[in-house]
Amino acid sequence: MQIDKIRSEQTDQLFKAILELKDLEECYMFFDDLATMSELQSLAQRLEVAHALRQKKTYDRIQNETGASTATISRVRRCVDYGSGGYNTVLDRLYPELAENNDKK
Secondary structure: OOHHHHOOHHHHHHHHHHHHOOOHHHHHHHHHHHOOHHHHHHHHHHHHHHHHHHOOOOHHHHHHHHOOOHHHHHHHHHHHHHOOOHHHHHHHHHOHHHHHHHHHO
16 A cells, blocks of 8 residues: 555654644644645645546546646546545545435445
């Protein structure tokens, strides 16, 4: 699994720090200091692509709506379908109504 390749004390510290954030404003402040605008936009775009894929949108529609390349969409698709389950965990919590629909299929 790829997740084992990123495990380290530094990564643990980062994830623990993220878990300490209390609200959106704290997230904005922390990530403003931590990452570049481009890095944040890329992460946000990938999450939106994953959401669109779970809504069964086509690659063309996702590309038009998010600006993501087909390579990014394909990579996110692999993670949604065969990854560690992180996208699905988060998206199930953000959009429980979609989680119920995906469970029925």
